[in-house]
Amino acid sequence: MDTPGATARPRFQVTIEDSGERFACAEGLPVLKAMTALGGRGIPSGCHGGGCGVCKVRVLEGDYRTAAMSREHVSAEEEAGGVALACRLYPASDLRLKVLGMMHRAVEARRYGLV
Numbered sequence: 001m002d003t004p005g006a007t008a009r010p011r012f013q014v015t016i017e018d019s020g021e022r023f024a025c026a027e028g029l030p031v032l033k034a035m036t037a038l039g040g041r042g043i044p045s046g047c048h049g050g051g052c053g054v055c056k057v058r059v060l061e062g063d064y065r066t067a068a069m070s071r072e073h074v075s076a077e078e079e080a081g082g083v084a085l086a087c088r089l090y091p092a093s094d095l096r097l098k099v100l101g102m103m104h105r106a107v108e109a110r111r112y113g114l115v
């Protein structure tokens with residue numbers, strides 16, 4: 001007999017250091033998609049396909065995997081240092097992130113009520 005919820009994918013907590021936002025992201029779901037589905041705005045959102053680079057983040061804590069990312073936006077060296085595009089970032093544990101993309105100042109301005 002099946003147990004209700006037994007096949008549910010694990011959900012991880014994602015914390016965005018810049019905005020203080022926290023949201024849940026199911027395993028197998030890109031962090032950016034989980035955030036926007038919940039109405040979050042802590043990470044700038046663009047193409048959702050790994051091509052524009054506005055969702056660039058650094059993973060400060062946690063385990064994850066990434067799908068292919070444009071080298072135009074994330075170098076191999078950056079990738080090795082924990083930099084990723086949030087639309088290509090899949091959590092494997094709770095994550096703590098810092099926004100690096102070109103719009104990160106807008107995120108901080110919103111946090112402090114400057115815009």
Ligand code: FES
Pocket residue numbers: 032044045046047048049050051052053054055056085086087088
């Ligand atoms: S939203 Fe364009 S690269 Fe992530």
